[in-house]
Structures are given as C-alpha cells and as structure tokens.
Amino acid sequence: MSTTTTTSSSLYQVVADLDNFPYPTANDDDNPILQNYHAFRITGIPQTLGYIPNELITTFPWPADTWAINTTPTNKTITLLTSPTATASTRTAILLPTLQQLASHGILRGWRNETFPLYGPDGTIILEIERAASALFGIVTYGVQMLCYTDDKVSNTPHLWIAKRSSLKPTYPGMLDTTAAGGLSTGLPPREAIMREASEEAEIQEELMRKGMRFVDRISYFHVKKESVGGIGMVELLQPEVEYLYELRLGKEVVPSPADSEVEDFRLCGVKEVKKALGEGRFKPNSAVVVVDFLLRRGLLDGNDEDERIRVRLHRELPLPVVDHEGGRV
Structure with a gap:
C-alpha cells in the first residue's frame, strides 16, 4: 500500500x-487579466477600488445618472458619480438602487442585509456595500x-x-x-x-x-x-x-x-x-x-x-x- x-x-x-x-511582471495595471475588467472608481477618489467583469458592464443597464463608463481599451473604468466631498452614507445611498436593480435582474443573488465596508486610500470608510455584492465589484x-x-x-x-x-x-x-x-x-x-x-x-x-x-x-x-x-x-x-x-x-x-x-x-x-x-x-x-x-x-x-x-x-x-x-x- x-x-x-x-x-x-x-x-x-x-x-x-x-x-x-496572476502575479504581474511590473504592476497589476499591466496585468493582462485586467483587460477583462473595468476598474471600479468613485468621483473624487483617485485610486481604483475594485474590478467589475466586462461581461457585467455590457449586460447590465447601468443608470447613466449614477455611473460613468469608459470603455477605452487602455483605461476601462466605471465610476460612481457622487460629489467629491460626499459622505460615506451619501455614497452608500447613491449605490443602493443599483444593487437593488442588480438583484431584480437576477445578477446579484443571496442578499444578506449585511454590509461590508469599502475603504479609501486614507483608511476611512467611503461607503458600505451589501455583502453579496462585494465579489461582483471585486473589492x-x-x-x-x-x-x-x-x-x-x-x-x-x-x-x-x-x-x-x-x-x-x-x-x-x-x-x-x-x-x-x-x-x-x-x-x-x-x-x-x-x-x-x-x-x-x-x-x-x-x-x-x-x-x-x-x-x-x-x-x-x-x-x-x-x-x-x-x-x-x-x-x-x-x-x-x-x-x-x-x-x-x-x-x-x-x-x-x-x-x-x-x-x-x-x-x-x-x-x-x-x-x-x-x-x-x-x-x-x-x-x-x-x-x-x-x-x-x-x-x-x-x-x-x-x-x-x-x-x-x-x-x-x-x-x-x-x-x-x-x-x-x-
């Protein structure tokens, strides 16, 4: 035996x-796998906060009054439109209807009524997101x-x-x-x-x-x-x-x-x-x-x-x- x-x-x-x-050779912005994603950003915050799959960007009707989408191959981004000085609670409230629509479309499943924090570059919470949505946004x-x-x-x-x-x-x-x-x-x-x-x-x-x-x-x-x-x-x-x-x-x-x-x-x-x-x-x-x-x-x-x-x-x-x-x- x-x-x-x-x-x-x-x-x-x-x-x-x-x-x-995959580990990059230089930095993750040059990583080929990221060509399959849009960088998730928020107005007034310079750093990428997550990665949303291209398939989700093209399939779901993102509300134009809430989101700005850039499909330039070298700079694919999706930005939550808020005041640059918005509070975390304001950003959370602006994001929530999109999450509810993702759920109604059957894209976001397993809603838990529990939120995860999203942190900015300075270590403060910039918004809260439904736990079940965290993987969709790649945060x-x-x-x-x-x-x-x-x-x-x-x-x-x-x-x-x-x-x-x-x-x-x-x-x-x-x-x-x-x-x-x-x-x-x-x-x-x-x-x-x-x-x-x-x-x-x-x-x-x-x-x-x-x-x-x-x-x-x-x-x-x-x-x-x-x-x-x-x-x-x-x-x-x-x-x-x-x-x-x-x-x-x-x-x-x-x-x-x-x-x-x-x-x-x-x-x-x-x-x-x-x-x-x-x-x-x-x-x-x-x-x-x-x-x-x-x-x-x-x-x-x-x-x-x-x-x-x-x-x-x-x-x-x-x-x-x-x-x-x-x-x-x-």
Whole structure:
C-alpha cells in the first residue's frame, strides 16, 4: 500500500490555489487579466477600488445618472458619480438602487442585509456595500478566523480543533474548517467579530476568549473564482481578501460544540492528520491557508526554502486600498 507525504511543496500549492490571481511582471495595471475588467472608481477618489467583469458592464443597464463608463481599451473604468466631498452614507445611498436593480435582474443573488465596508486610500470608510455584492465589484473584503488547539504532551505538538461544515451548507458543504470564522461586517472590530462567531458556532465562553485569545497574523490573498452569474453565465470574479487570524489554547476539559446548524461536528486532529486532510483538499480553501499559516508559524513544515515561499504568498500585497484593523500587532 502506498502512502502520500504532505510536504511544504504540496502545501505551497494549497496556498497558490487560493491566491490564484496572476502575479504581474511590473504592476497589476499591466496585468493582462485586467483587460477583462473595468476598474471600479468613485468621483473624487483617485485610486481604483475594485474590478467589475466586462461581461457585467455590457449586460447590465447601468443608470447613466449614477455611473460613468469608459470603455477605452487602455483605461476601462466605471465610476460612481457622487460629489467629491460626499459622505460615506451619501455614497452608500447613491449605490443602493443599483444593487437593488442588480438583484431584480437576477445578477446579484443571496442578499444578506449585511454590509461590508469599502475603504479609501486614507483608511476611512467611503461607503458600505451589501455583502453579496462585494465579489461582483471585486473589492477588498475582510474576514476573521480562529484556531483552537490543545498541547499534546505525548507528541509534543499541538492538536487542532477542526470543524466539519454541515452537509446542508450552500457553500463548501461537508468540508473541514477552522474552529470559527466569519466575514467582517461594517462597524465590527475583528476581535469582537471572531468572539461572536466562536460563541455562536462553537459555544466557546466569551470570558475564556477575552483572557486567552491571541491575534497571531494577518494574511492576504487575491482569488479568482469562476461563478455562474444570473443572466450572464460563467464569470471570473475577483476576490481580494484580508484575514485576521486568532488562536486560543484550550484545556482538555473544554470541548467546542456545534451551537447552530452550520457545523456538523468538531474533531481534535493531530498535525499529521491535518496535513493529510490539507493534501487531500478536504479543507474549505480559505480555511486551508489559515491552517498552513498555523503550521508554518509553529515550525511544523519542512523547514526549507519552500517554507519562505509559503510565508511570502500568504502575505500578498494587494493593488487596492487596505486597512490594518490590528495595527500591525502580532
């Protein structure tokens, strides 16, 4: 019987499969893939804020009083028309009717009544956008993830509390996941967000988290996802994302427990078992890279040059405005 060893090389591929937006030779403005998108901009803000697929630009009737579209091959842009000094709430109100029309056309699906913040170059929120629309506009989104672990005195390595997603989940059903995770909605600091998720998903006590939870890393990646968009067909959506990572060491007496229908169960997994699951593609992709980051920081990979390639790839510099909610603290 043959056995498969999960090496740093194969774990690098796990990261590369998620961070699959092509790396440019100079800068992302010269990247050939961006010919398939219009740069999303807002009046008065000089920097590109996202990328909208050309198919969406040509298929949807963008209201002319709200949007200016430039189809020049070397400068394809779509600009939200607002006063240069407009407030975030004003821009949000101007954008909302377009989002509602995208939904009525069947293009924007899964409306959640939850907003993500869009940040400008100065780090301030310039508008809020319905979470379900973020991928259509190709903006940077933020998430939080936590890994709970125990110290195994026999193997002298940590054991991770891994969640198995419900088979009824619409996204990545039945796949493995971190202990708790979620998107970072408008107005919610990362620490509060992950504590809420861990309480709701794993029944971990808030007092325990406030005492022992640690912020350990901020990773970033640029994902290209092929997705069926209503009325258009298969489209490659751009999903640049930043994830804030937290850890919590649990005693043997603390066992995470599913608190809702989103998680089927939690299992305590050793490093070897976790690596095997990563190599077999059993983890939700953006949770897989969080586990890889954990193994890397703990010195549990191969300790060769490939480890450094993984470290660099986990911290991609994004060509869009990014804020650091944790102030660089690690």
